Amino acid sequence: MAPYSGQAIVIGGSISGLLSARILADHFEQVLILERDITPKEPVPRKGVPQSFHGHMLLAQGVRILDQLFPGFCEQLKARGATEIDLLADYLAQTDGDIWLPRFQSGICTYGCTRSLVETLIRERLCEFPQVLFEDKQQVLGLATDPSRKAVVAVNSRSRDGLEQQIPAQLVVDASGRGSKAPQWLQFIGFDKPEEITIDPVLTYGSRVYQVPDSFEHDWKAILLGPQGADNPRSAILITVEDNRWLVTFGGHGEIQPPQEEDGFLDFARQLRNPVLYEALLAAEPLSSIYRYKGTVNRRRYFEKLSRWPENFIVIGDAACAFNPTHGKGITNAALSALCLRQTLDSHSPHTLKGLSLAFQNQLATVNEETWSEVLERDSHLHTVEYQPSSWSLNQLLRPFLLEVFGAAQSNPQVFQKVLEILHQLRPKSSLFEQDLLLEVAKQAVIPKSLRKSIQKDHTIPKRIQSIQELEQNLQHRYIYTNGIRLHYVTQGEGPLVILLHGFPEFWYSWRHQISELAQNFKVVALDLRGYNDSDKPKDANAYHIIELMKDVQGVIKGLGYDHCVLAGHDWGGAIAWNFAHRYPEMVRKLVVMNMPHPAVFSKALTSNPQQMLKSWYIPFFQLPLIPELLMQAEDYRAITSTFSDGVSNKHAFSPKDIEIFKDAAAKRGALSAMLNYYRSNSDLFQQNWETLETPTLMLWGVDDAVLGKELTFPTRNYVKQLQIKYLENCSHWTQQEQPELVNHYMKEFLLSDNDDAVHLNGASTHQSLVSVGFPSE
Numbered sequence: 001m002a003p004y005s006g007q008a009i010v011i012g013g014s015i016s017g018l019l020s021a022r023i024l025a026d027h028f029e030q031v032l033i034l035e036r037d038i039t040p041k042e043p044v045p046r047k048g049v050p051q052s053f054h055g056h057m058l059l060a061q062g063v064r065i066l067d068q069l070f071p072g073f074c075e076q077l078k079a080r081g082a083t084e085i086d087l088l089a090d091y092l093a094q095t096d097g098d099i100w101l102p103r104f105q106s107g108i109c110t111y112g113c114t115r116s117l118v119e120t121l122i123r124e125r126l127c128e129f130p131q132v133l134f135e136d137k138q139q140v141l142g143l144a145t146d147p148s149r150k151a152v153v154a155v156n157s158r159s160r161d162g163l164e165q166q167i168p169a170q171l172v173v174d175a176s177g178r179g180s181k182a183p184q185w186l187q188f189i190g191f192d193k194p195e196e197i198t199i200d201p202v203l204t205y206g207s208r209v210y211q212v213p214d215s216f217e218h219d220w221k222a223i224l225l226g227p228q229g230a231d232n233p234r235s236a237i238l239i240t241v242e243d244n245r246w247l248v249t250f251g252g253h254g255e256i257q258p259p260q261e262e263d264g265f266l267d268f269a270r271q272l273r274n275p276v277l278y279e280a281l282l283a284a285e286p287l288s289s290i291y292r293y294k295g296t297v298n299r300r301r302y303f304e305k306l307s308r309w310p311e312n313f314i315v316i317g318d319a320a321c322a323f324n325p326t327h328g329k330g331i332t333n334a335a336l337s338a339l340c341l342r343q344t345l346d347s348h349s350p351h352t353l354k355g356l357s358l359a360f361q362n363q364l365a366t367v368n369e370e371t372w373s374e375v376l377e378r379d380s381h382l383h384t385v386e387y388q389p390s391s392w393s394l395n396q397l398l399r400p401f402l403l404e405v406f407g408a409a410q411s412n413p414q415v416f417q418k419v420l421e422i423l424h425q426l427r428p429k430s431s432l433f434e435q436d437l438l439l440e441v442a443k444q445a446v447i448p449k450s451l452r453k454s455i456q457k458d459h460t461i462p463k464r465i466q467s468i469q470e471l472e473q474n475l476q477h478r479y480i481y482t483n484g485i486r487l488h489y490v491t492q493g494e495g496p497l498v499i500l501l502h503g504f505p506e507f508w509y510s511w512r513h514q515i516s517e518l519a520q521n522f523k524v525v526a527l528d529l530r531g532y533n534d535s536d537k538p539k540d541a542n543a544y545h546i547i548e549l550m551k552d553v554q555g556v557i558k559g560l561g562y563d564h565c566v567l568a569g570h571d572w573g574g575a576i577a578w579n580f581a582h583r584y585p586e587m588v589r590k591l592v593v594m595n596m597p598h599p600a601v602f603s604k605a606l607t608s609n610p611q612q613m614l615k616s617w618y619i620p621f622f623q624l625p626l627i628p629e630l631l632m633q634a635e636d637y638r639a640i641t642s643t644f645s646d647g648v649s650n651k652h653a654f655s656p657k658d659i660e661i662f663k664d665a666a667a668k669r670g671a672l673s674a675m676l677n678y679y680r681s682n683s684d685l686f687q688q689n690w691e692t693l694e695t696p697t698l699m700l701w702g703v704d705d706a707v708l709g710k711e712l713t714f715p716t717r718n719y720v721k722q723l724q725i726k727y728l729e730n731c732s733h734w735t736q737q738e739q740p741e742l743v744n745h746y747m748k749e750f751l752l753s754d755n756d757d758a759v760h761l762n763g764a765s766t767h768q769s770l771v772s773v774g775f776p777s778e
Contacts, residue, residue: 002026002027002028002029002131003027003345003350003351004027004028004029004170004171004350004351004353005028005029005170005351006028006029006030006168006169006170007028007029007030007031007032007168007169007170008024008027008028008030008031008032008169008170008171008172008173009031009032009033009034009155009167009169009171009172009173010024010031010032010033010034010173010175011034011140011155011172011173011174011175011176012033012034012035012036012174012175012176012177012180012317012319013033013035013037013039013123013134013136014049014119014175014176014177014317014318014334015115015118015119015122015317015331015334016175016177016316016317016318016319016334016337016338017033017035017173017175017176017317018033018119018122018123018126019069019122019334019335019337019338020173020175020316020317020337020338020341021033021126021132022069022070022122022125022126022129022338023069023338023339023341023342023345024171024173024341024345025126025129025131025132026342026345027345028131028170028171029131030131030132030133031129031131031132031133032133032134032135032167032169033132033133033134033135034135034138034140034155034157034167035048035134035135035136035137035138036048036137036138036139036140036176037136037137038136038137039123039134039136040116040120041120042120043080043114043116043117043119043120043121043242044116045114045115045116046116048177049115049119049177050291050293050295051115051205051293051295051325052114052115052116052119053207053288053291053293054115054205054207054247054249054291054293054325055207055237055238055239055247055248055249056114056115056118056239056325056328056330056331057110057112057222057237057239057328058110058111058118058328058331058332059110059328059329059331059332059423059424059425060087060108060109060110060421060424060425060426061332061335061336061424061425061426062331062332062334062335062336062425063109063110063111064426065332065335065336065338065339066118066122066335069335069338070121070122070125073121073125074111076121076125077111077113077117077118077121078111080113080117080121080242081113081117081241081242081243081244082111082112082113082117082241082242083111083112083113083221083239083240083241083242084109084111084112085109085110085111085112085221085222085239085240086105086106086107086108086109086467087106087108087109087110087420087424088101088102088103088104088105088106088108088420089103089104089105089106089464089465089466089467090220090221090222090464091103091220091221091222091223091224092220092222092223092224092276092461092462093223093224093225093226094224094225094226094273094274095224095226098273099410100461100462101416101462102413102416102462102652102655103462103463103464103465103652104413104465104652104654104655104656104657104658105465105466105467105468105655105657106417106420106655106657107657108417108420108421108424108426112221112222112239112240112241112247113239113241113242114241114242114247115331117241117242118331137159137160138157138158138159139157139158139159140155140156140157140176140181141155141156141157141158141164142155142156142181142184142185142188142189143155143156143172143185143186143188143189143310143313144156144166144189145189145190145310149189149190150310150311151310151311151312152169152172152189152310152311152312152313153168153169153312154166154167154168154169154172155167155169155172169312170312170353171312171313171314171353171356171357172312172313172314173314173315173316173341174313174314174315174316174319175316175317175319176319177317177318177319177322178295178299178318178319178322180315180318180319182301182303182315182319183196183301186306186310189310191306191308191309191310192306192307192308194301194302194303194305194306195301195302195305196299196300196301196302197299197300197302198297198298198299199297199298199299199376199379199385199387200296200297200298200384200385201253201296201297201298201324201326201379201382201384201385202253202254202384202385203251203252203253203294203296203324203326203384204251204252204253204257204258204292204293204294204296205249205250205251205258205291205292205293205294205296205325206249206250206251206252206257206258206259206260206265206268206290206291206292206293207247207248207249207250207290207291207292207293208248208265208286208288208289208290208291209241209245209246209247209248209286209287209288210245210246210248210281210284210285210286210287211244211245211246211284211285211287212240212244212245212246212284213283213284213285215283216280216283216284218280219463219464220464221239221240222237222238222239222240223236223237223238223276223277223280224236224237225237225272225273225274225276225277226273227251227253227273228273229383230383232271232272232273233252233253233254233256233382233383233384234250234251234252234256234268234271234272234273235250235251235252235272235326236248236249236250236251236269236272236277237249238277238280245287246280246284248269248277248281250265250268250269251326252268253382253383253384254383254384257292258290258292259290260290260292261290262286262290265290266278266281266282269281276461296324296325296326297322297324298322298323298324298372298375298376298379299321299322300320300321300322300368300372301315301319301320301321302365303315303320303361303365304358304361304362304364304365309357309358309361310357311353311354311355311356311357312353312356312357313357314341314357314360314361314364315361316334316337316338316341316364317333317334317337318330318334320337320361320364320368321333321368321371321372323371323372323375324375324379327374327375327378329371329375332425333367333368333371336367336425337364337367337368340360340363340364340367341360341364343363344356344359344360344363370429373389376389377389377396377399401432401441402432404441405419405432405437405441406419408437408440408441408443410651412440412645412651413645413651413652413654413655413656414436414440414641414645414656414659415437415440415441417655417656418431418434418437443646462652463741465513465655466512467657468509468512468657468661471512471515471516472490474492474516474519475490475491475492475515476490476491476492477489477490477534478490478491480555480556480559480560481559482551482552482555482556482559483548483551483552483555485530485535485536485538485552486535486536487527487528487529487530487535487536487552487556488508488527488528488533488534488535489508489525489526489527489528489556490508490515490525490526491523491524491525491526492515492516492519492523492524493518493519493520493521493522493523493524494523495521495522495523496521496522496523496565496566496589497522497523497525497557497560497562497564497565497566498518498522498523498524498525498565498566498568498751499525499527499553499556499557499565499566499567499568500514500515500524500525500526500527500568500569500573501527501529501553501567501568501569501570501572501573501574501576501577502526502527502528502529502532502569502570502571502572502573503569503570503571503572503573503574503596504571504572504675504678505632505640505643505662505666505675506532506570506571506662506665507528507529507532507533507662507665508526508527508528508533509658509661509662509665510570510734510736510737511526511736512737513736513737513740513741513743513744514736514740514743514744514747517744517748518744518747518748518751521748521751521752522566522751523560525556525560527552527553527556529549529552529572529573529576530543530544530548530549530552530674531544531670531671531674531675531677531678532665532671532674532675533665533668533671534668537669537670537671537673537674538674539670539673541677541680541681542681543677543681544674544677544678544680544681544682545681545682546575546576546579546682546685549576549579550576550579550580550583550584553567553576553580554580554584554587557587563586563587564586564587564588564589565587565588565589566588566589566590566591566592566751567580567581567588567590567591567592568591568592568593568594568747569592569593569594569596570593570594570595570596570734570735570736571594571595571596571733572596572678573596574593574594574595574596575596575599575685577591577592577593577596578591578593578596578598578599579599579685581693581695581697582690582691582693585693585694585695588695589695590695590696590697590698590750590751591693591695591696591697591698592697592698592699592700592747592750592751593697593698593699593700594699594700594701594702594735594736594743595700595701595702595705595708595733595734595735596708597708597712597713597716598690598715598716598719598720599685599688599690600690600718600719601712601713601715601716601719602712604715605712606619611709612708612709612712615706615707615708615709616707618707619679622676622679622680623679623680623683628676629672629673629676632666632672632676633667633672636663637663637666637667640659640662640663640666641659641663644658644659644662644734645659647706647732647733648732648733648734648738649702649704649730649731649732649738650730650731650732650738650739653734653737653738654734654737690719692719692720692721693719693720693721694721694722695720695722696722696750697720697722697723697724698723698724698725698726698746698747698750699713699716699723699724699725699726700725700726700728700735700736700743700746700747701713701725701726701727701728701735702728702731702732702733702734702735702738702739703727703728703729703731704729704730704731704732705732705733706732706733707733708733710727713725713727724750726742726746728742728743
């Protein structure tokens with residue numbers, strides 16, 4: 001039985017009105033939605049919602065609330081053709097400066113679809129509630145009160161055929177949007193009009209729908225291009241929506257407005273900060289007219305400040321507080337307002353509505369204030385806005401700190417992830433003051449700005465990074481028994497065998513960017529070395545001696561039915577590869593080594609190069625019993641987090657999800673000790689005589705490696721007859737993960753070349769990340 005008898009009336013079939021009706025359905029015997037226009041049954045724009053023609057990007061919090069209010073809502077959106085969009089991996093975004101936002105898998109998703117589809121699906125789900133009724137073509141003229149004029153008891157309405165009626169209600173909710181007449185209605189029944197503030201960004205929208213071209217190659221589902229200040233106030237958003245269409249919305253401030261003419265619309269796209277969207281539209285077919293919209297004023301009505309407020313009447317959604325649509329806050333704020341209504345009703349005394357309306361307006365003011373202050377702070381920087389927030393406002397006081405946070409986010413994916421969650425209202429703003437985030441900000445703040453490493457302004461479109469789930473769709477997980485143990489590996493492709501050997505503290509996943517690329521021409525096998533991830537983990541430290549490790553590789557090659565392979569290794573995998581190629585040269589057709597010096601060179605450096613000896617402090621430390629394990633495990637494997645965040649040059653190479661994947665592998669039973677046993681059992685690793693290696697060899701070297709200096713590559717020519725070396729900028733130790741595209745390019749170029757006789761020491765390159773240097777004499 002509903003807590004409140006009688007009927008609640010919702011004025012307006014907007015999203016805010018529909019969500020309010022959903023809440024009221026749990027509390028009233030009947031809910032009546034009065035809509036001025038004719039509601040279409042299909043998801044098409046309707047007359048009373050001109051913004052329906054334009055792009056809407058739901059915030060992640062709004063998506064979650066919709067799925068909470070209507071379980072299965074997101075799956076229904078997808079079934080209707082909506083596109084699931086990871087807000088980083090699938091989103092090509094360039095806002096401040098010329099820096100592209102990173103494109104790793106954030107796990108924060110929204111849906112690309114038209115506003116009309118969202119509205120239609122909400123309405124359909126509401127129809128499942130028999131107590132919810134819809135009545136179209138009803139224009140509300142005003143409110144009716146009881147004789148005391150203290151409480152609203154009905155609404156006065158007129159239908160399209162001119163019939164006027166008074167419809168009784170126990171509660172009236174005004175959700176009629178920007179066109180709400182609530183101030184006039186209040187004044188007519190003897191109450192004051194509220195204080196009203198408007199801030200106009202002088203923004204004009206122009207939108208059009210396109211058919212996605214079949215032949216157009218792209219790895220994004222949405223594009224956001226922000227304005228460039230007063231010099232170029234043009235912005236754009238492209239969203240892949242239902243029926244395989246692009247919904248494109250341009251924005252312009254002041255006198256710069258999207259034209260409604262065909263040629264002018266495309267010319268506007270050409271003048272955006274980056275040509276990526278313009279090039280996409282050149283390949284696409286327009287499906288609609290060009291629609292313009294100027295209703296973008298920020299407006300807030302302070303109903304909660306009135307000295308008197310009528311019982312049984314509340315104002316919600318854009319009728320109370322409307323935002324510049326650029327910020328994408330409208331639907332999410334409507335959803336949050338609906339939850340606020342639920343909380344007010346749930347906490348109020350049942351069977352009486354006395355005091356509920358004012359209590360709700362006060363709580364709604366708190367919900368609106370957070371978004372309102374954020375939007376106004378952003379808009380205050382537009383050249384078309386004269387408003388300046390108070391220097392004593394919280395946002396202004398925190399502005400220096402927030403700038404440091406955003407600066408840290410640009411170079412730290414973990415900080416970026418948290419900032420994204422805050423922007424999408426999944427975390428409270430108080431999360432900005434959590435210990436780990438403060439630590440990252442402090443680390444940046446203590447470095448003078450003149451000494452900070454600036455983020456590279458790269459005009460190259462960032463590539464989308466696959467999730468591990470997407471990656472594994474094309475991979476096969478296999479086990480092979482060899483040398484008395486079981487080794488796990490992933491494989492893809494057919495042809496000549498390529499074996500990939502990872503380093504410390506990684507596993508096969510460190511080759512995630514290379515496997516599919518190389519599988520186009522080879523059978524690729526990425527091993528979990530013994531002791532790592534899903535491979536066996538012998539307890540005896542001697543089981544990790546280099547002889548056993550080489551036997552593992554030999555057994556894999558033969559066990560897969562091959563006589564030889566291309567062998568590629570990084571870090572410890574590189575050390576194994578060097579040793580294997582020298583011991584079994586007939587089994588290695590070509591050799592690729594990344595950021596691991598030749599054993600003879602490294603051996604000499606460890607005894608004669610004080611600088612390298614100091615850098616290699618970790619080698620004797622990892623040979624200690626127990627202490628390394630304890631330190632590695634401390635603070636939820638903080639050492640691994642730091643390794644893949646602080647210890648890299650390309651700060652976008654490792655997403656928070658990537659780091660968690662590596663931590664999970666290290667946390668498997670026995671794995672950490674097994675990984676450290678590589679150091680404990682190989683003190684004699686480099687102590688042998690090395691003959692000249694005949695195998696064609698490619699060395700790839702990240703020039704920013706903090707523990708292995710570039711000078712370690714120079715004497716390699718003394719031990720390898722056929723040698724190529726490529727130096728990669730903006731790359732530290734984690735070569736194939738920090739610069740995957742360059743690594744893939746160089747590997748394929750090397751592996752597919754039949755000319756193995758030339759020794760390339762100085763080759764020029766068109767790639768900016770290649771440093772071509774001569775080799776000094778040893």
